Amino acid sequence: MSFRTNRRVEFRDTDAAGIVHFSAFFPWMESAEHEMLRSMGIKIIPDSHDAADEVTWPRVSVSCDYHQAARFEDWLTVDVTVGKVGRSSVQYEIAFFRESDAGEMLPIATGKIVVVCCKLQSGGRLQKAEIPADIRAKLESI
Secondary structure: OOEEEEEEOOHHHEOOOOEEOHHHHHHHHHHHHHHHHHHOOOOOOOOOOOOOOOOEOOEEEEEEEEOOOOEOOOEEEEEEEEEEEOOOEEEEEEEEEEEOOOOOEEEEEEEEEEEEOEEEOHHHOEEEOOOOHHHHHHHHOO
8 A cells, every 4th residue: 555646847856958857856755755644644743842752753764766767847646655664663665657648657766765763852852762653553554
């Protein structure tokens, strides 16, 4: 099961040849992850530094493999899958597709994001934490 969203390639995302620059995929992956979390009612960051029971999700690893070019004004489908839920980490797998003229979904890129569950401490410090049971259940359901 996965979460699906769509996005149009903007001019700012492309290089001089009109092809999506490799770096554009990283904010897209994060944006899709955030959309998925919001859809499940999971906060991205705590409301305050004093929220003892709230967590945040810093990245520890991000990668992307490119399969075909995407171009200005292409409409991309983005699938986010929760690949693995550990004690304190989550691995997301993100796949980008573009529909061909024949209606076939062409793979454009695949990426991974690994995040670690942390509690935000005073002064902006992060403390690694076990994923809360309610969040774990939501993540494991997608």
